[in-house]
Amino acid sequence: MSIEQQLRDKLQDCAEAMETPAEMQERILETSYARYRNEKNKAKSTVKVRMVACVLAVILLTPVVIHTAPAVAAQIRAMLNLSGTEDVRSFVTKDEDSDYVTTNLYADEISEHKTVQDLLARIYRGFPETKDFDIASAQITKGINGGKRIHQLNLILMEKGKTFEEPHQEVVANVDAETGQLHFVQAIGTKPSAPLPSKLQPSETIAMANVFLKQLDLRIDGYQPEVAVGHANEAQGIDQSIVIYKRAADGKAMFQVNLQEGNISVAFYDSEES
Secondary structure (H helix, E strand, C coil), X not given: CCHHHHHHHHHHHHHHHCCCCHHXXXXXXXXXXXXXXXXXXHHHHHHHHHHHHHHHHXXXXXXXXXXXXXXXXXXXXXXXXXXXXXXXXXXXXXXXXXXXXXXXXXXXXXXXXXXXXXXXXXXXXXXXXXXXXXXXXXXXXEEEECCEEEEEEXXXXXXXXXXXXXXXXXXXXXXXXXXXXXXXXEEECCCCCCCCHHHCCHHHHHHHHHHHHHHCCCCCCCEEEEEEECCEECCCCEEEEEEEEEXXXXXXXXXXXXXXXXXXXXXXXXXXXX
């Protein structure tokens, strides 16, 4: 028998002969269980937050051609209004035709990112009250989505001191992270705040949509607005109006404004599909 084996056997015999105090045994058991419980809860929390973040990204990245009421902000609020979650720096979404990474921006990255600052300045100009809002979410998404290359910025501004579950003012924006080109913007509780759309005349609906677009520094000359829906959507229980803006030169639909009571949004059609 080698010296190493003899030493190993001797140490084993000594260890087996030792008595562990009951107090130490209890402490070890408590520590082991606590570690197990923390690891288990951490794993559940990470999975939960990853699921929330992934679904949020899917909502913001889905090509927006809205012929029903835009429920984007409502879905975002519902998914972010979850307890027991923790901050996740970035996460990957991958399937048959998508492979992209969504990264949450830190405060210093927000202050140094030109597209973020340009978008914030644009929103602040159009909606001065948002200067006092909190940045509830700022994310950069880059990769392939639906077979198309994307590089987008998702931003949510929310009234200070409020939570997603209570009435509040909010602005949601989705833009190209490099160029700042708008893809989707929704304002909730801000001015102009639409009354019941079904109570508006077509001219009033278009006028309100035009004001909203001007607040976002969007040019409307060269486009012909048409009210596509001017009554309540009884099937969904939603009262809304939709104004589609078509290029005057060729009648091609380029973007649309959706009005619901208390919120208004603009969504741009995919130039390759519209």
